Amino acid sequence: MNKVKIITDSCSDLSKELLDKYNIDYAKMNTVLDGETSPAVLEWTAEDVHAFYEIMRSGKRLTTTQVPVDEYQQLFTKYLDQGYDIVYIACSSKQSGSVNTAAVVANKLMETYKDNKIFCIDSLNSSFSEGILAIEASKFASMDKSAEEVAEWVMTHKKTIHEFCTVHSLDALHRAGRVKASAAFFGNLLGVKPIIVSDYNGEQAAFKKVKGRANSIREIVMLLKDALLNSENQTIYVSHADCSQEEVDQIVSIIKKEIPCKDICIGYIGPIIGASIGPDAIAVYGFGKPVTFNKGE
Numbered sequence: 001m002n003k004v005k006i007i008t009d010s011c012s013d014l015s016k017e018l019l020d021k022y023n024i025d026y027a028k029m030n031t032v033l034d035g036e037t038s039p040a041v042l043e044w045t046a047e048d049v050h051a052f053y054e055i056m057r058s059g060k061r062l063t064t065t066q067v068p069v070d071e072y073q074q075l076f077t078k079y080l081d082q083g084y085d086i087v088y089i090a091c092s093s094k095q096s097g098s099v100n101t102a103a104v105v106a107n108k109l110m111e112t113y114k115d116n117k118i119f120c121i122d123s124l125n126s127s128f129s130e131g132i133l134a135i136e137a138s139k140f141a142s143m144d145k146s147a148e149e150v151a152e153w154v155m156t157h158k159k160t161i162h163e164f165c166t167v168h169s170l171d172a173l174h175r176a177g178r179v180k181a182s183a184a185f186f187g188n189l190l191g192v193k194p195i196i197v198s199d200y201n202g203e204q205a206a207f208k209k210v211k212g213r214a215n216s217i218r219e220i221v222m223l224l225k226d227a228l229l230n231s232e233n234q235t236i237y238v239s240h241a242d243c244s245q246e247e248v249d250q251i252v253s254i255i256k257k258e259i260p261c262k263d264i265c266i267g268y269i270g271p272i273i274g275a276s277i278g279p280d281a282i283a284v285y286g287f288g289k290p291v292t293f294n295k296g297e
Contacts, residue, residue: 002116004141004150005084007075009067009098010040011091012131013239013270019043022138027075027088029098030065031271037065040271049268053242053279062275066098072105076118080109085147086118089134089154091272092202093122119151121158124202127273128237128285129163136287159291162227164220165196168213168243168280195220196277197293205295217247220284221254228288232260237285241269241277251282261286 006022008014010029019026019042028039033055044052056062079086088106090099099122106118123130133154141150193216194206207223210216224236236255240248248266255264268274269281 001144001146002083002085004145004147005079005086006134006138006141006150007079007086007088008130008134009091009096010042010270010272011096011126012042012089012134013127013267013273014042014131014134015267016043018131018135018265018267022135024134024138025075025079027067027071027098027102029067029096029272031275032063032065033060040064042270044268044271049242052271052274056274057279062271064272064275066096067101069101069105072102073109076105076109080113080116080118083116085116087137087141087147087150087154088118088120089123089130089137090120091126091130092124092198094124094202095126095204096272117147119147121151121154122202123154123158124200125158125161125163125198126204127163127165127269127283128239128267129161129198131267132235132237132285132287133158133161157287159200160287160289161198161285162224162288162291163196163198163283163285164207164223164227165277165281165283166193166210166213166216166220167196167277168193195223196283198291199293199295200291201294201296203295205293207293213247214250217251217282218254220282221251221258224284224286224288225259228259228286231286231288233262234287235263235265236261237265237267238283239267239269239285240282241274241279243280243282247280247282251284255284 102120197207
């Protein structure tokens with residue numbers, strides 16, 4: 001049986017520490033600013049994060065591109081040459097077409113690497129929802145599981161991850177075409193903070209609205225608390241888009257008070273997700289009941 005390599009992409013928002021700890025690699029998407037394209041790397045410092053979101057605070061719009069074909073070819077070949085089978089856990093197809101490109105590249109490579117397998121899975125998630133799915137898949141793979149078994153585990157568990165996110169301003173969502181100008185203007189004026197989730201189909205959707213920043217931060221923790229199962233045996237993940245340390249400490253304090261858990265892991269919302277959601281967004285994640293909310297219903 002071949003060894004199994006877990007690969008994800010820039011949307012997973014995994015830090016270098018987490019990538020190294022769980023032996024995960026990732027395919028790089030790109031950001032575009034003023035016509036200049038740069039790889040969306042996740043190995044960035046607090047200073048890099050701040051500089052990125054300061055660009056957005058200045059009013060500039062960053063756009064993104066999906067993973068290039070060459071990136072997949074080089075990355076997949078690197079591990080196939082080492083004798084690995086690959087389980088690629090991709091950003092939701094509702095947010096990126098990358099998983100489709102990956103599947104085309106994988107099918108072509110399999111014509112040459114006949115003794116290896118590549119599974120390209122639409123995670124129906126993004127940000128840490130995608131990232132922690134990759135982490136748990138890597139843990140599962142380390143138990144001498146085959147690529148088929150790991151892929152089946154991912155398919156079974158991918159919509160048991162809950163994500164609750166709130167934003168400080170609707171400006172970035174407006175610039176990314178996610179909300180209308182009028183909604184952004186009046187929402188900001190009235191202090192309305194949407195709670196954003198990843199729905200059953202993998203779409204980012206407004207779940208409810210809360211008035212006030214402090215209220216919205218507490219609300220995402222309480223929503224996660226209600227959605228979790230066996231919280232005391234898992235790590236609760238928090239990611240943010242260059243929020244103040246005061247706000248990060250605030251949400252950690254609420255989690256510690258409200259949710260019994262094994263650990264709390266803090267990270268950053270990466271460049272791809274960040275380009276759409278904007279500065280000062282903050283989100284919480286964990287495994288729980290099956291996700292049933294459907295934006296279209």
